[in-house]
Amino acid sequence: MTAESPQQHAGNRRQLLRAGIAATAAGTWTDCLAEADMDAFSFVIVSDTHLGRKDSKTPEKQWQQGIAEINSGPGDFVLHLGDVVDKARATQYPRYVAARAELTKPIHEIPGNHDTTELFQRHVCDRIDRSFDHNGVRFVLFGNAHSDSHDGFITTSQLAWLTEECAQAAAQDLKIVFCCHVPIHSNGHPDRGWYVKPDNGQTEFYELLAEHAGRVLLCLHGHFHNGIRGWRDHHSVVEVLCPSLCYNQNRNMAEHLSSGNASGFFVPELRTGYTIATLGNGRLVLQYKPLGSEVGADYSAEWK
Numbered sequence: 273m274t275a276e277s278p279q280q281h282a283g284n285r286r287q288l289l290r291a292g293i294a295a296t297a298a299g300t301w302t303d304c305l306a307e308a309d310m311d312a313f314s315f316v317i318v319s320d321t322h323l324g325r326k327d328s329k330t331p332e333k334q335w336q337q338g339i340a341e342i343n344s345g346p347g348d349f350v351l352h353l354g355d356v357v358d359k360a361r362a363t364q365y366p367r368y369v370a371a372r373a374e375l376t377k378p379i380h381e382i383p384g385n386h387d388t389t390e391l392f393q394r395h396v397c398d399r400i401d402r403s404f405d406h407n408g409v410r411f412v413l414f415g416n417a418h419s420d421s422h423d424g425f426i427t428t429s430q431l432a433w434l435t436e437e438c439a440q441a442a443a444q445d446l447k448i449v450f451c452c453h454v455p456i457h458s459n460g461h462p463d464r465g466w467y468v469k470p471d472n473g474q475t476e477f478y479e480l481l482a483e484h485a486g487r488v489l490l491c492l493h494g495h496f497h498n499g500i501r502g503w504r505d506h507h508s509v510v511e512v513l514c515p516s517l518c519y520n521q522n523r524n525m526a527e528h529l530s531s532g533n534a535s536g537f538f539v540p541e542l543r544t545g546y547t548i549a550t551l552g553n554g555r556l557v558l559q560y561k562p563l564g565s566e567v568g569a570d571y572s573a574e575w576k
């Protein structure tokens with residue numbers, strides 16, 4: 273259920289249908305989606321809530337406000353991409369879960385480097401690596417953060433599991449969205465330089481991506497606290513870092529992109545907030561939703 277007005281809904285549908293017509297003519301995955309009577313759907317991406325940061329109650333209040341706004345906005349479900357609490361503060365997990373109880377949509381969380389596996393499993397979700405299917409898309413969630421590193425890690429057994437998930441998705445003609453806290457994409461200054469290094473599973477992951485090029489739509493991450501930032505240089509996959517609900521930092525990314533110091537894309541917005549993603553009919557739209565304000569800047573991509 274969404275709280276979109278009929279007018280908004282019709283407007284979104286028209287936009288997406290226009291995009292869909294263009295995409296169909298180009299022979300994209302729209303064809304598969306049409307066969308399955310696949311309509312566009314929306315979901316919410318929250319990341320880096322960092323409850324307890326600097327021993328302040330503000331992050332908890334931001335989480336409560338975010339939940340209220342998510343409840344009254346569009347989105348079939350919510351993804352939380354990690355760093356549920358700050359520095360693994362044990363007392364903050366029950367507070368996170370108590371606030372979460374007010375959420376009226378299903379939520380799927382993964383841990384970040386500020387979460388410990390033990391506390392995350394005890395309080396938030398007992399299974400970390402898991403998947404669910406929604407509207408013809410398999411969402412594959414996995415933990416790739418270590419509490420003693422800013423880099424990401426994908427183990428051999430996780431790679432085997434990811435390979436099996438992709439094979440099952442292919443057999444069922446599902447598209448794939450990967451979700452893990454630390455990005456896989458190589459990056460350096462002006463970005464953070466934190467990612468899954470080649471020896472830590474990056475090479476094998478991108479080999480798997482290449483095998484399923486066209487089926488994998490998105491890789492979603494948190495971790496950078498730098499608004500909506502991403503790349504699209506591995507096949508047609510969109511790799512996205514999502515904003516923090518707690519705080520974002522200005523790394524002058526717009527200037528670095530325009531001067532050629534960085535590649536990829538950046539949505540010029542850094543207020544605390546979350547993302548509303550709309551996916552379907554060959555098109556992705558990521559709308560930045562600052563807390564307390566209407567949706568503003570967005571990023572869109574098409575599969576052709």
Ligand SMILES: [Zn+2]
Pocket residue numbers: 320322354355384386495496497
């Ligand atoms: Zn974080």
